[in-house]
Amino acid sequence: MSTNRVRVVVTGLGTTTPLGGDVASTWSALLDGRSGVRAITEDWVDTVPVKFAGVAAVDPGEVLPRPEARRLDRYEQFALIAARQAWQDAGAPEVEPTRLGVVVGSGIGGISTILNAYDTYRDKGWNRLSPYTVPMLMPNGAAGWISIDLGARAGTHATVSACATGAESIGYAIEMIRSGRADVVVAGGSEAAIHPLNIASFAAMRAMSTRNDEPHRASRPFDKGRDGFVLGEGAGIVVLESEEYAKARGARIYAVAAGIGITSDGHHISAPEPTGIGGKTAMLTAVADAGLTAADIVHVNAHATSTPVGDEIEARAIREALPGAPLITSTKSMTGHLLGGAGGIESIFTILALSERIVPATANLDDPADGLDVDIVSGEPRKLPGGQLAAINNSFGFGGHNVAVVFTSA
Amino acid sequence: MAVTEQEILAGLGKIVNEITGIPASEVTPEKSFVDDLDIDSLSMVEIAVAAQDEFGAEIPDDQLKHLKTVKDVVNFIQN
Numbered sequence: 485m486s487t488n489r490v491r492v493v494v495t496g497l498g499t500t501t502p503l504g505g506d507v508a509s510t511w512s513a514l515l516d517g518r519s520g521v522r523a524i525t526e527d528w529v530d531t532v533p534v535k536f537a538g539v540a541a542v543d544p545g546e547v548l549p550r551p552e553a554r555r556l557d558r559y560e561q562f563a564l565i566a567a568r569q570a571w572q573d574a575g576a577p578e579v580e581p582t583r584l585g586v587v588v589g590s591g592i593g594g595i596s597t598i599l600n601a602y603d604t605y606r607d608k609g610w611n612r613l614s615p616y617t618v619p620m621l622m623p624n625g626a627a628g629w630i631s632i633d634l635g636a637r638a639g640t641h642a643t644v645s646a647c648a649t650g651a652e653s654i655g656y657a658i659e660m661i662r663s664g665r666a667d668v669v670v671a672g673g674s675e676a677a678i679h680p681l682n683i684a685s686f687a688a689m690r691a692m693s694t695r696n697d698e699p700h701r702a703s704r705p706f707d708k709g710r711d712g713f714v715l716g717e718g719a720g721i722v723v724l725e726s727e728e729y730a731k732a733r734g735a736r737i738y739a740v741a742a743g744i745g746i747t748s749d750g751h752h753i754s755a756p757e758p759t760g761i762g763g764k765t766a767m768l769t770a771v772a773d774a775g776l777t778a779a780d781i782v783h784v785n786a787h788a789t790s791t792p793v794g795d796e797i798e799a800r801a802i803r804e805a806l807p808g809a810p811l812i813t814s815t816k817s818m819t820g821h822l823l824g825g826a827g828g829i830e831s832i833f834t835i836l837a838l839s840e841r842i843v844p845a846t847a848n849l850d851d852p853a854d855g856l857d858v859d860i861v862s863g864e865p866r867k868l869p870g871g872q873l874a875a876i877n878n879s880f881g882f883g884g885h886n887v888a889v890v891f892t893s894a
Numbered sequence: 895m896a897v898t899e900q901e902i903l904a905g906l907g908k909i910v911n912e913i914t915g916i917p918a919s920e921v922t923p924e925k926s927f928v929d930d931l932d933i934d935s936l937s938m939v940e941i942a943v944a945a946q947d948e949f950g951a952e953i954p955d956d957q958l959k960h961l962k963t964v965k966d967v968v969n970f971i972q973n
Contacts, residue, residue: 552915
């Protein structure tokens with residue numbers, strides 16, 4: 485690694501999740517081991533085989549003014565709320581607009597808008613559609629609205645890589661700052677996909693848990709009894725800056741966004757490559773990019789979605805890549821799987837684990853799968869030691885996307 | 895059943911408030927949508943669509959651009 489390369493630091497965090505409407509409430513729920521998953525009560529629930537989800541704890545309609553909310557798809561609402569929190573948390577830097585960027589993506593985009601608009605078109609005609617239909621359905625809509633809100637002119641991007649989206653956005657943002665295109669970038673992911681069509685479609689893949697009698701125990705990564713992922717919704721967004729810029733303005737620094745590793749499986753559209761080489765290489769690439777060695781990694785926020793196949797392959801990849809016996813957790817056991825939002829919220833959890841020196845436990849890990857041979861935190865949170873620490877957030881996505889982000893303590 | 899000018903004005907005030915957040919009490923007949931209420935062209939389309947739902951009166955695009963004030967819209971709907 486070049487010694488004079490620009491270092492990128494994290495100065496702001498914002499989120500809205502099934503556990504809470506902000507970072508503090510979400511983090512404290514994670515440390516308490518609470519579940520954000522609940523039974524779905526909408527009338528369509530009888531039409532789908534999965535009857536629960538991680539619904540956002542705070543409805544975005546309660547946060548945003550009505551005229552603003554009605555022009556945004558729900559995924560854009562989550563993103564704007566999280567971005568504003570992160571921006572305030574960073575102290576609302578007075579950055580030159582041409583030096584401020586946005587990278588915020590979604591796995592699916594404004595799908596509820598698409599479906600509702602189609603009903604309007606079919607039942608009432610084209611001229612009854614909202615003129616905001618297109619900006620609400622497009623997957624770069626959230627990034628666009630955030631750029632308007634903050635007056636960002638250094639470039640607005642929306643990565644789309646299914647469940648790796650949030651992490652890939654953060655990786656892209658790191659590269660934007662390193663290459664000199666921006667001093668400050670707002671980055672992360674958002675998703676609002678709790679719609680019967682999505683549940684039906686994921687169920688058609690046999691990818692979702694159907695533990696309908698125990699929703700809060702359905703997301704059980706690494707457990708023998710796991711039977712699929714649990715759909716969640718929300719957004720996680722961070723403010724990244726060059727270290728030089730952050731220090732010059734006296735910003736509080738949570739962590740260093742030290743390395744990014746991205747690979748693709750080139751194997752199957754939804755199933756992970758069975759040896760885990762893609763995830764392993766992403767982690768090793770990120771570690772090298774951070775100028776570290778694999779044994780330096782003390783904590784991994786795993787992608788582990790509670791699917792029978794994926795969790796064990798990831799455990800193998802971690803075991804083979806990282807010899808330092810890192811403490812592993814899957815916070816999806818409590819939030820559910822936020823798809824494009826996952827990499828955003830889980831990067832925040834990785835950053836907080838480093839800054840607070842504590843790793844949340846994986847909930848529902850009653851009977852670990854055989855042969856995992858990795859140190860998964862369960863039961864109670866575990867403390868991290870003092871000193872300079874490094875951790876990884878893993879995010880993998882349908883399409884064969886593997887993203888690992890290395891954060892180090894400030 | 896004929897709708898009175900007052901009823902249309904009140905209904906239009908509710909629609910404008912819903913779409914833009916402007917208090918319904920500010921939606922008075924002499925106000926210009928663009929100059930006084932700062933409503934952009936996309937919002938005018940939203941208002942026209944909502945007015946159609948509310949009053950059943952379709953406002954064609956070539957008419958909409960001539961409706962400058964609140965009173966213009968009220969008159970159009972009434973006729």
